[in-house]
Amino acid sequence: MTTATAAGQGRPRQQGARRPWLRAPSIIPGFGLTFGVSMTWLCLIVLIPLSTVFVKTAGMGWGRFVEVALSERALAAYRLSFGASLCAAFINACFGLLIAWILVRYDFPGKRVVNALVDLPFALPTAVAGIAFTALYTANGWIGQFLDPLGVKVAFTPLGVVITMVFIGLPFVVRSVEPVLADVGLDVEEAAASLGATRGQTFRRVILPAILPALLTGFAMAFARAVGEYGSVIFIAGNMPYETEIAPLLIVTQLEQYDYEGATAIATVMLVAAFALLLFINLLQAWSRKRTVD
Amino acid sequence: MQGGATTESRLARAIIMTVGLGFLALFLVMPLVVVFGEALKEGLAAYRDAIVEPDALAAIRLTLLVAAIAVPLNIVFGIAAAWAITKFDFPGKSLLITFIDLPFSVSPVVSGLIYVLLFGAQGWLGPWLEQHDIQIIFAVPGMVLATVFVTFPFVARELIPLMSEQGRDDEEAALSLGASGWQAFWHATLPNVRWGLLYGVLLCNARAMGEFGAVSVVSGHIRGETNTMPLHVEILYNEYNFVAAFAVASLLALLALVTLVLKSFLEWRYDYHGKGSGH
DSSP states (O other), rough: HHHHHHHHHOOOOTTOOOOOOOSSSOOOOOOHHHHHHHHHHHHHIIIHHHHHHHHHHHHHHHHHHHHHOOOHHHHHHHHHHHHHHHHHHHHHHHHHHHHHHHHHEEEEEEHHHHHTTTTTHHSSOOOHHHHHHHHHTTTTTHHHHHHHGGGOOOOSSSSHHHHHHHHHHHHHHHHHHHHHHHOOOOOHHHHHHHOOOOOHIIIIIIIHHHHHHHHHHHHHHHHHHHHOHHHHHHHHHHOTTTTOHHHHHHHHHHHHOHHHHHHHHHHHHHHHHHHHHHHHHHHHHHHHHHHHHH | OOTTTTTOHHHHHHHHHHHHHHHHIIIHHHHHHHHHHHTTTTTTHHHHHHHHHHHHHHHHHHHHHHHHHHHHHHHHHHHHHHHHHHHOOOOOOOHHHHHHHHHHOHHHHHHHHHHHHHHHSSSHHHHHHHTTOOTTTTTTHHHHHHHHHHHHHHHHHHHHHHHHHHHHHHHHHHHHHOOOOHHHHIIOOOHHHHHHHHHHHHHHHHHHHOHHHHHHHHHEEEEEEESOOHHHHHHHTHHHHHHHHHHHHHHHHHHHHHHHHHHHHHHHHHHHHHHTTTT
């Protein structure tokens, strides 16, 4: 950075030389090309297609939008999508923290394998996860056959939805907490212990506050991912309207019935929720970074 | 260290390990095992038949084709965006980064829907496309577009932090020694970021081959024509052809495992590389 400024100042500036209005001067070429390519591609692939949802919704009129987006069936779908995601994100926060703790603090044989395995939900195609969990949890499935006599039904119930959402959200919490937990100095913990804190007190008063922003970030990311998730959930969900139908599935159902208005209205609700979550996550990350720098 | 101030008691430690690893076994290992178990339930012959069947082969070919188009497009975009963002200062940069990350927060279903609204029969460009006899939705171009959308951020978001950490000194040195911009990129930038680039490409490819929701919405599910492997898995599963469904799924699971192994290798190599060059 410093050399960039020095180089910029060191060059004799010609009288009346045109200053680029968009960017600070630099001797590195290629701004026009790379910025142009990025912006064009971004507009064509992301921004223009995304705008179709909002334009179509705007053309619908407010009354019609409310009627479609907040219909009984849609409301039931949001309740399931957001409710199950919240449960799953909460479970992820607890177990994700535990697993991050194990990976950061303990040494054990096979740690490298466990570490790699944590990212499985990122790498395993969602449809594969979907049929795998269904095969595990149906009444005569590998795990389901033991739960069924106890009266616990997982497949084709909201519980099944929560379980697959736990799967897809887990790495977000682990990967978000891990680096921050590794940064919490043992010296702080020693200080706490030498002042008479028990291990539990040290965790609650010293470690937890330090990792809280990262934990919340992971929680929010897992939640955001689960809300929009489709592939892994639809196989195990049962997909009964009003009961086990998630919001993304409702969009697909309406598309298949050529009800573009209905699909778009629900997509708008999902997009607005996603953008709100994205903003929230960005704020959390800024907070987390500030904490780490301090 | 035993019973020290900064460790848990042996009992607490055993409990934490058991609960944590038990959770991983239940949620990560079991699904993998069940995929291979169900796929091989009726023996190797049935497994082989499910994979060499023409529709399955067509699905494999289409999956490879879609990834072969979508991944290079996102590599070019990722490098261009990272170059513009890290080598220059301009207003609105953080907004641009947020926009690049946007596809990650959009539901896969919505990612497919937006292209239906744009190119579908009732979409903005639908009538024009129909006049010119171009089919995008329910055809391969739509599936490529949806895949490009969902994998959009992978390469860029890997390169941006890496290239901004590297700074601009190397390129400026190369340029002041008379290199052209391309030469500076090939000889100064690329060697520094090659592992990061590979890492991004790896994740991009895994997602491109495994994407289900977005591709499902735009594909139209035409057997043998617009079915990628994940969509083929769904069709087989819904036909109660479980062995075949899990056989094709096991190929995707293998892809995921290979991705994880390569990823771990790159992380190891990456760290080593970072330390070696004195950062």
